[in-house]
Amino acid sequence: MQNRHKYPYEKFIKAKPSHPCPICGKDDWCGFNSYLASCMRVKEGSFKTKIQSNGKEAYLHWLKPGTVEAPAIINEKIPAVQTAPVEVRDRVYREFLRLLSLYPRHKDDLIRRGLSEKDIKEKGYKSVPESNKPWNICRRLIERGHDLAGIPGFYKARGRHGGNYWTFDWQPGYFIPILDSSGRIQALQRRMDDPDRGGKYKLFSGYQHRGGCSCGTPAHIARPERMKDSSIWITEGPLKADIASKYLGAVVIGALSVTAWKPVLEVVLEMGAKEVVIAYDMDAKTNKFVAEAEKALKHELLKHGLKVKRARWKTGKGIDDVLVAMHKKQTA
Numbered sequence: 047m048q049n050r051h052k053y054p055y056e057k058f059i060k061a062k063p064s065h066p067c068p069i070c071g072k073d074d075w076c077g078f079n080s081y082l083a084s085c086m087r088v089k090e091g092s093f094k095t096k097i098q099s100n101g102k103e104a105y106l107h108w109l110k111p112g113t114v115e116a117p118a119i120i121n122e123k124i125p126a127v128q129t130a131p132v133e134v135r136d137r138v139y140r141e142f143l144r145l146l147s148l149y150p151r152h153k154d155d156l157i158r159r160g161l162s163e164k165d166i167k168e169k170g171y172k173s174v175p176e177s178n179k180p181w182n183i184c185r186r187l188i189e190r191g192h193d194l195a196g197i198p199g200f201y202k203a204r205g206r207h208g209g210n211y212w213t214f215d216w217q218p219g220y221f222i223p224i225l226d227s228s229g230r231i232q233a234l235q236r237r238m239d240d241p242d243r244g245g246k247y248k249l250f251s252g253y254q255h256r257g258g259c260s261c262g263t264p265a266h267i268a269r270p271e272r273m274k275d276s277s278i279w280i281t282e283g284p285l286k287a288d289i290a291s292k293y294l295g296a297v298v299i300g301a302l303s304v305t306a307w308k309p310v311l312e313v314v315l316e317m318g319a320k321e322v323v324i325a326y327d328m329d330a331k332t333n334k335f336v337a338e339a340e341k342a343l344k345h346e347l348l349k350h351g352l353k354v355k356r357a358r359w360k361t362g363k364g365i366d367d368v369l370v371a372m373h374k375k376q377t378a
């Protein structure tokens with residue numbers, strides 16, 4: 047038995063996806079340093095049970111030397127890299143999505159929202175993997191010759207025995223490809239299963255301090271199979287844009303948020319549109335910042351000589367829900 051008194055005081059760090067709890071392997075709730083873990087889940091093997099201020103039990107485990115590195119090392123920054131050009135991102139994301147599948151619960155959700163099995167396949171929505179570990183998927187991508195540096199969403203985690211390995215955040219949900227005007231995947235958004243952990247939609251991006259990079263706030267361009275309307279529509283959210291585009295038979299730009307309107311303007315100008323229809327949610331009208339952002343976009347569009355219309359409807363729902371409901375009525 048080692049003499050534990052020899053250990054210096056060392057700060058605890060919280061378990062995170064980049065450095066999960068060394069006892070239970072989960073990425074939240076527990077804490078640890080280089081020699082001691084306070085695990086909230088595993089009692090077996092602990093030397094002490096501590097009752098925390100919230101009444102919950104925490105199990106203290108000694109860690110074998112070398113199990114984890116000191117927080118000072120874990121927290122040591124890996125420099126951020128520059129985001130790779132869109133053609134590189136497109137290649138890596140397509141290969142990445144090919145390695146994943148779409149779980150039935152996610153497919154059901156997309157069908158419920160108005161997409162067909164064919165649409166789902168073509169758009170390439172895939173579930174965040176639950177059985178295959180992210181580092182295994184990263185390794186397969188690297189083996190196939192892809193460099194994950196500069197691809198938003200991927201980052202480096204510290205290995206137990208030193209060194210780094212590529213991984214990504216694997217909170218359950220599904221990926222929604224964000225396409226540019228040439229149909230290339232420029233980024234991925236995730237529809238999260240548990241919206242209480244940071245929102246319904248999250249970008250696959252970040253971890254700059256762990257060798258990751260940011261995808262920015264690109265606008266998604268959804269194209270219909272059959273063009274019926276030559277005006278360009280603008281809505282909030284890539285998935286909403288995919289659905290609206292199908293039912294409108296028009297190009298629909300999905301802004302990541304109403305306030306991220308600059309990338310939308312760039313796309314509209316690049317595509318040489320003459321007429322634009324703004325179809326942000328009607329309840330957005332009640333929010334001052336959202337209303338201001340919409341006004342700013344409209345102002346810029348008018349300044350560039352475009353004709354601008356505002357789609358209006360009565361319910362507080364999104365344009366996609368309104369279109370799907372109208373379609374159901376017509377075909378009933």
Ligand SMILES: [Zn+2]
Nearest residue numbers: 067070076085
């Ligand atoms: Zn734990």
